[in-house]
Amino acid sequence: MSTAVVVILLSTCLHALAETSDPKDQIGHYKRLRNELFQKELEMMLGSDIVLTDNEQKANDIIMELKNAVVDDGFTNPRHFNFSKHFFEYKDQLTDTMLYRILRDMPKGALLHAHDTGILAAEYVLNITYWDDLYVCRVEDEIEYLFSSNTPIKYCKTKWVPMKEVRYTSGNVKKFDSDLIRRFSIVVDDPAAEYPDINTVWSKFSNYFISTTPLLTYKPAWEFYFYETLKAAREEGIMYVEIRSVLPSLYDLNGEIYSSVDTAKSYKDVLDKFMKNFPDFYGAKLIYAPHRRVSDETVEQYVQIAQQIKRKMPDFLAGFDFVGQEDLGRPLAEIAPQVLELAAEMNFIFHAGETNWYGKSSDENIIDAIALGTKRIGHGYAITKHPALMEEVKNRDIALEVNVVSNAVLGLVADVRNHPLATMMARGLPVVLSSDDPGVWGADILTHDYYVAFVAVASRHADLRLLKKLAKNSLYYSTISDKDKALHEFEIRWTKFIGRLLKDKWSYF
Amino acid sequence: MSTAVVVILLSTCLHALAETSDPKDQIGHYKRLRNELFQKELEMMLGSDIVLTDNEQKANDIIMELKNAVVDDGFTNPRHFNFSKHFFEYKDQLTDTMLYRILRDMPKGALLHAHDTGILAAEYVLNITYWDDLYVCRVEDEIEYLFSSNTPIKYCKTKWVPMKEVRYTSGNVKKFDSDLIRRFSIVVDDPAAEYPDINTVWSKFSNYFISTTPLLTYKPAWEFYFYETLKAAREEGIMYVEIRSVLPSLYDLNGEIYSSVDTAKSYKDVLDKFMKNFPDFYGAKLIYAPHRRVSDETVEQYVQIAQQIKRKMPDFLAGFDFVGQEDLGRPLAEIAPQVLELAAEMNFIFHAGETNWYGKSSDENIIDAIALGTKRIGHGYAITKHPALMEEVKNRDIALEVNVVSNAVLGLVADVRNHPLATMMARGLPVVLSSDDPGVWGADILTHDYYVAFVAVASRHADLRLLKKLAKNSLYYSTISDKDKALHEFEIRWTKFIGRLLKDKWSYF
The missing domain is CATH 3.20.20.140 (Metal-dependent hydrolases)
Known part of the structure; x- marks a missing residue:
């Protein structure tokens, strides 16, 4: 083996040894790699191509303080x-x-x-129920609506009554309206119990559109x-x-x-x-x-x-x-x-x-x-x-x-x-x-x-x-x-x- | 413009036209692309490099029939x-x-x-509680265990009693053991209520190991x-x-x-x-x-x-x-x-x-x-x-x-x-x-x-x-x-x- 080859082999070997066993270098190597991976991740993220102006940076500080307070509190609690x-x-x-x-x-x-x-929001739909010419046909818990210049001729199992009449003879307009609001959204108090699976919530969701x-x-x-x-x-x-x-x-x-x-x-x-x-x-x-x-x-x-x-x-x-x-x-x-x-x-x-x-x-x-x-x-x-x-x-x-x-x-x-x-x-x-x-x-x-x-x-x-x-x-x-x-x-x-x-x-x- | 150029342009144009407006070709194009993407996905999946023998293929048919019955039923219901x-x-x-x-x-x-x-399983841990030389120290709902040749000298707020004595004077060994089983796992009837957040379940989980x-x-x-x-x-x-x-x-x-x-x-x-x-x-x-x-x-x-x-x-x-x-x-x-x-x-x-x-x-x-x-x-x-x-x-x-x-x-x-x-x-x-x-x-x-x-x-x-x-x-x-x-x-x-x-x-x- 030539001296040159020996020197090269020795140098490679010593380098490898240093890489793996010198604790200080090991830590340096770990930190470099960690930082590299961390930066790579940040650069791939959506929004990483946006460059903030000085003012945007200041606004960012305000926003991040608020965001991270929520995240860090959640992490601990x-x-x-x-x-x-x-x-x-x-x-x-x-x-x-x-x-x-x-x-x-x-x-x-x-x-x-x-x-x-x-x-x-449901309140907008409720607003419409206050409009003139609205009739309702109520069968048990179901309500059908129809705007009409006269009493509708469409079939109703009970009978078509002007909405105004129904509302103001209900005895409690506030309760009447809050019942309606509930029909105009899928918000409930106990979603886990009321929507046990995906089809149940989709069914309520579809009913919103139908009704x-x-x-x-x-x-x-x-x-x-x-x-x-x-x-x-x-x-x-x-x-x-x-x-x-x-x-x-x-x-x-x-x-x-x-x-x-x-x-x-x-x-x-x-x-x-x-x-x-x-x-x-x-x-x-x-x-x-x-x-x-x-x-x-x-x-x-x-x-x-x-x-x-x-x-x-x-x-x-x-x-x-x-x-x-x-x-x-x-x-x-x-x-x-x-x-x-x-x-x-x-x-x-x-x-x-x-x-x-x-x-x-x-x-x-x-x-x-x-x-x-x-x-x-x-x-x-x-x-x-x-x-x-x-x-x-x-x-x-x-x-x-x-x-x-x-x-x-x-x-x-x-x-x-x-x-x-x-x-x-x-x-x-x-x-x-x-x-x-x-x-x-x-x-x-x-x-x-x-x-x-x-x-x-x-x-x-x-x-x-x-x-x-x-x-x-x-x-x-x-x-x-x-x-x-x-x-x-x-x-x-x-x-x-x-x-x-x-x-x-x-x-x- | 030379004739050759015109011919090339015309051919390109006609080709593009055919690509986009001939409905039959559009469908062909869509189907080819769909199939290509679908195959690409399958080839990336874990296990795609395994080649099944004829026997394995037959076994696969049995297994997939059972698997897909569960998946397809869930999809519908x-x-x-x-x-x-x-x-x-x-x-x-x-x-x-x-x-x-x-x-x-x-x-x-x-x-x-x-x-x-x-x-x-908890039954294995329960088995150990039947062994000789086990003493327990019960303070309210807490139970501490210790194997010892004599009554333990370790501090106990109440007193150390042989497990056998506790079990056989409990009046109902079956209930006594099923209570223990519950302590030797984190299984509960209503996990949503008992483990409202991640720390609660981790706390119960850690307690299993401690106890x-x-x-x-x-x-x-x-x-x-x-x-x-x-x-x-x-x-x-x-x-x-x-x-x-x-x-x-x-x-x-x-x-x-x-x-x-x-x-x-x-x-x-x-x-x-x-x-x-x-x-x-x-x-x-x-x-x-x-x-x-x-x-x-x-x-x-x-x-x-x-x-x-x-x-x-x-x-x-x-x-x-x-x-x-x-x-x-x-x-x-x-x-x-x-x-x-x-x-x-x-x-x-x-x-x-x-x-x-x-x-x-x-x-x-x-x-x-x-x-x-x-x-x-x-x-x-x-x-x-x-x-x-x-x-x-x-x-x-x-x-x-x-x-x-x-x-x-x-x-x-x-x-x-x-x-x-x-x-x-x-x-x-x-x-x-x-x-x-x-x-x-x-x-x-x-x-x-x-x-x-x-x-x-x-x-x-x-x-x-x-x-x-x-x-x-x-x-x-x-x-x-x-x-x-x-x-x-x-x-x-x-x-x-x-x-x-x-x-x-x-x-x-």
């Missing part, structure tokens, strides 16, 4: 930590906190996943509800809305019945009126999203309706989707071939993977949604069980419309720290936050979802950059017409918000 | 689906099924994550318990065990107190005896795993004990770890520097990330465990929130010791379909299944964990290949001395099991 409990137990406590008020004031960009008649339909499809009520939706969204820092609708037939006092296309037109008219009154709003579009649990013939009708709307209101239609509990409805694989012809004219924005089944049709709807070229995925809750699909949505830039509170309330996850959104954010997947049907569970339009996602689901390290990223994403992944202008305007409003927070944080107290 | 309920509600129903009996009989390789005094310690650290009881553990493991198709122990001081009737090293030696002696009686067993090793919630001085003592055991029983010591609730204990980052010197002599097999916090120390223990060069990770529940760490364990081939039932019972996850194991298996991460402390929650040594992971957590598509992979992994990632021989023997036993199943599947009915 899990009993204090609300987010491992049911949403109904803590939702009203949240609204009373400084962090909530800050998040409520924060510009949030767009609301991209919300179902038209489930957005507003409110005759109230809300009265054309003036329909238009009132949408107008108020836009107003409430605007008040929560939302500048643009994409609303999903099954587009039911509306009716009026003259007994006229309207088509789905008319219903879409009615939305467009309300929007035009709203934009006149609030020109700082950035508009709304419609996602036509009829029921998935229907026959092939009905799907064929949906296609025609979608095409008609596209022809009449090309800029107003954002896309096409199907709604209804995926576990019980028809899988995309079954109904997709029939709607594929729509792809040339409009976006698909499909619900997929709103389930905790794995390897069943509702789970695999995500594969179909992607293969069908969906622009975004509604929910995508199941996607973290599909590493190849996570790659795919990242590469194709398909946004996931995540609705944390909805998933918790509708029985997918008990402790929201187990919500797959954590993994999605950690991977830096294209995520937008939304709220699905916040009114049905007594949540605000979008703020509860931001609070829960930010404080309870995201990493303790996730900060203002995540919040800003989520808000910007909602515009970026929308189908808004002048996206650049909207994003620019968002920055202006964001800067103003940071200014307000820095000027007087105690105004949020 | 979520109320029937046990695995979204608490483990205590369904554990005894499982053992009475054909699939359970098949899984119980199936060779499972190694048991790699189990804590020595929490493995056997049984004086019973089980009686040297003959200690040796009996370990011998029976090995026997029970062997009966469930386990051929090799790595047991975690805090190595408490043992005592005997003569009042002698033994050191931790003696305790390790006592395990080694029991093992030697067991191997003589059951030469078909493949042995056991010790993971020395003392408490994490201790002072620096105590950690220093741990290091010395570990080194002494390594010197005296080099082949018996599999590695070093810390135990105790991670959220409350000291983070690895804090205690690691002190134990780093052990790395040259033994494996680290650290608990890490047994938590649903994200961005807190218990979560980030995973980073430290990896940076410290851990061979395997105990639990790693939180890892799916860390994409970079998932890459790291895959590249470094660090196995995750997953304990689904334990995580459910100890309050990390309610519906096991949300358990991160689903994501780990989907990603093909190196996973081994284990059971942590099955006796404490009335589970079998390993079969409940296999059942729950296979039927409720894994994809509906996951089949016998997953089961075989999990079993083989447990040997592959172990520190067993002659790994090749053990893996070869496993294949022989596996083939016999497949033979038994095919010969008479109804024997499992």
Whole structure:
């Protein structure tokens, strides 16, 4: 062996020895590797590409102090930590906190996943029951509603009575109204007992829509509800809305019945009126999203309706989707071939993977949604069980419309720290936050979802950059017409918000 | 423009047109892409590299029919689906099924994550209370135990009475024993009410260990318990065990107190005896795993004990770890520097990330465990929130010791379909299944964990290949001395099991 070789071998050996047995170097090696992994994780997180200005950094300090107080207290006293409990137990406590008020004031960009008649609080529906010309047919515990200029001729097992008469002869108007309020939401005192499994809560949830339909499809009520939706969204820092609708037939006092296309037109008219009154709003579009649990013939009708709307209101239609509990409805694989012809004219924005089944049709709807070229995925809750699909949505830039509170309330996850959104954010997947049907569970339009996602689901390290990223994403992944202008305007409003927070944080107290 | 260019452009254009607007081709494109994604997912799944023989394929058909009957019924009737309920509600129903009996009989390789005094059912502990020389000191509802040749001189607020006397003057021995059984497990009728948060269940869990310690650290009881553990493991198709122990001081009737090293030696002696009686067993090793919630001085003592055991029983010591609730204990980052010197002599097999916090120390223990060069990770529940760490364990081939039932019972996850194991298996991460402390929650040594992971957590598509992979992994990632021989023997036993199943599947009915 040559001397050179011996020297090289010896040096390698000594180096290896030093690496493994010198305790000081071992600690150095461990610390370097630890830091490397830690930084790598931070860099992958959603929002890590956002660079904060000095002012934003100051605002971040305020926000993180509030967030981490909640997290650290929960870590020490899990009993204090609300987010491992049911949403109904803590939702009203949240609204009373400084962090909530800050998040409520924060510009949030767009609301991209919300179902038209489930957005507003029960009080709005109650308001409609005070309107003239409302009749009710009560059979045991069931109430049917109908607006009519005269006593309705529709069959009633008992008889149609004017709502006013029923209410004011009830003896206790307050109790009468609070009973109604309970019918106009799924909030209950003991959700564990009343909703023992997912189908029970979905059944109550579906009943909400069925029972409110005759109230809300009265054309003036329909238009009132949408107008108020836009107003409430605007008040929560939302500048643009994409609303999903099954587009039911509306009716009026003259007994006229309207088509789905008319219903879409009615939305467009309300929007035009709203934009006149609030020109700082950035508009709304419609996602036509009829029921998935229907026959092939009905799907064929949906296609025609979608095409008609596209022809009449090309800029107003954002896309096409199907709604209804995926576990019980028809899988995309079954109904997709029939709607594929729509792809040339409009976006698909499909619900997929709103389930905790794995390897069943509702789970695999995500594969179909992607293969069908969906622009975004509604929910995508199941996607973290599909590493190849996570790659795919990242590469194709398909946004996931995540609705944390909805998933918790509708029985997918008990402790929201187990919500797959954590993994999605950690991977830096294209995520937008939304709220699905916040009114049905007594949540605000979008703020509860931001609070829960930010404080309870995201990493303790996730900060203002995540919040800003989520808000910007909602515009970026929308189908808004002048996206650049909207994003620019968002920055202006964001800067103003940071200014307000820095000027007087105690105004949020 | 040259003709050639025009032709190329035209052809490209026509091709693009055909791609997007010919409905038949659109459907073809969608179906191809769908199939491609679906196959890609299947190929990434844990177990996809296993090729089944014809006989295994037949056995697979039997097993999948049983599995999918459960899954499909649950999909249609979520109320029937046990695995979204608490483990205590369904554990005894499982053992009475054909699939359970098949899984119980199936060779499972190694048991790699189990804590020595929490493995056997409460009945084993009860058995020990029937032994001679046991005294009890009862103060209100508390019972203290002590084996002693004479009435113990240790302080007792009331007085030490022979257990036999207490039991046979209790008036109702059956009730007396069933009261004891309740003390020797954490199983309760209404877990939601009794364990409202994670600390409550951990407190009851810790109390189990505290209260049984004086019973089980009686040297003959200690040796009996370990011998029976090995026997029970062997009966469930386990051929090799790595047991975690805090190595408490043992005592005997003569009042002698033994050191931790003696305790390790006592395990080694029991093992030697067991191997003589059951030469078909493949042995056991010790993971020395003392408490994490201790002072620096105590950690220093741990290091010395570990080194002494390594010197005296080099082949018996599999590695070093810390135990105790991670959220409350000291983070690895804090205690690691002190134990780093052990790395040259033994494996680290650290608990890490047994938590649903994200961005807190218990979560980030995973980073430290990896940076410290851990061979395997105990639990790693939180890892799916860390994409970079998932890459790291895959590249470094660090196995995750997953304990689904334990995580459910100890309050990390309610519906096991949300358990991160689903994501780990989907990603093909190196996973081994284990059971942590099955006796404490009335589970079998390993079969409940296999059942729950296979039927409720894994994809509906996951089949016998997953089961075989999990079993083989447990040997592959172990520190067993002659790994090749053990893996070869496993294949022989596996083939016999497949033979038994095919010969008479109804024997499992």
